[in-house]
Amino acid sequence: MKNIFNKIIILFAATLFCTSCEENAIPELTVPVNEGSTLAKFFFHAEDAPTANFYFFEDKVTAYNTSEEELDGLDYKGVYPSNAYALVPSGSTEVRAVDLEGNELAYMEFNFQVGQNYSIYLVGTTGNYEVAIIEDNLPEDDPQKIYWRFVNTMADMPFNVxxxxxxxxxxxxxxxxxxxxxxxxLGQNIGFKEGGDYQLLEPGSYTFKVFDAGSTYDPVESDPYIQHSVNVGTRGRTYTTQIRGTYKDPSSSSNIDFWRDR
Structure with a gap:
């Protein structure tokens, strides 16, 4: 494993930054196709965690050093790489979340399969951080279709959603x-560190709503526990809406977002 991550490949040859997109519009990005590899992306969803990085064994796989003296890391709401996957080694791996002082926040052993995509999360609360790994069972790529799923990484929720x-x-x-x-x-009775299947969406204006699974509600008329709105327009894309951080009532807009998977 020595120095293996010095050669981590980020699968975006170029990222087009949209500086004049309207609010909540999904940005235009270019995604090269890469088959036969293990792909992973990393999310920092523990709201009160210190700045940290993910490691595979002793090799850092997220942020890089800003200089020889200073380490760089990611905070709550951080993601690496942005709108992409990193190429990572297949097989059994020790996945570690480590703060900038070298303290291990969370640890998990996991066997990464060739040809699969994974989302890797730092979740939980102080003294109870965890690594959570969800296999991204991406639907078949289709330039005419839009797919969306939901993932729950919100710690201390008293109910499934x-x-x-x-x-x-x-x-x-x-x-x-x-x-x-x-x-x-997008899913029923989804617990902490769980997600639903990808669903086909038509272009349009959407509100993504999350309800207490044990309550009585009307999906259209009732006020949810948390929600966000997105203009869905570009075909050929795959996304995930996520709730994150630590449960609170009322909820905060910082506890929900969406991310492009492909």
Missing amino acids: DAYAIRAAVPATEESPAEDVQVIE
Whole structure:
């Protein structure tokens, strides 16, 4: 494993930064295809954790040194790499989250399979941090389709959750008839460190809602525990909405986001 991560390949040859996109619009990025590899990306979802990095064995796999003297790391809401996956070794690995002082925050042994994609999370609360790994069972790539899933990494939640994508009604035009509100289920009774399957979405304006799975509600009319809104327009993309951090009531906008998987 010595120096193996000096050659970690980030699968984006170029990232196009959108400086004039409207709020909540999904940015345009280019994704080269890479098959036959193990791919992983890393999320920092422990709200009160110190700045940290992920290591495989003793090799750092997330942020790099900013200088010979100073280490760089990632904080809550950080992700590495951005809108991409890193190429990582397959096989049995010690996955470690380590702060900048060298303290191990969390540890997990995991066997990474060739040809699979994984999301790796630092989750939990002070004194109880964990590494969580979810296999990203990406749907078949299709330039005409949009897929979305939901993942729950919010620590200390007193309930499991149901998640929905609510597509707003579309008024009639001279060229097309009106379209009713659509309700797409992203998962039922999803617990901490669990996720739902990818679901097919049509372009449109969506509100992603998360409810207490044990409560009575109407997905369209009821107020959820937490929600966010996204304009979904570019076909051929795959995304995940995630709730993260530590449970609080009322919830905060910092506890929900979405990320592009492909």
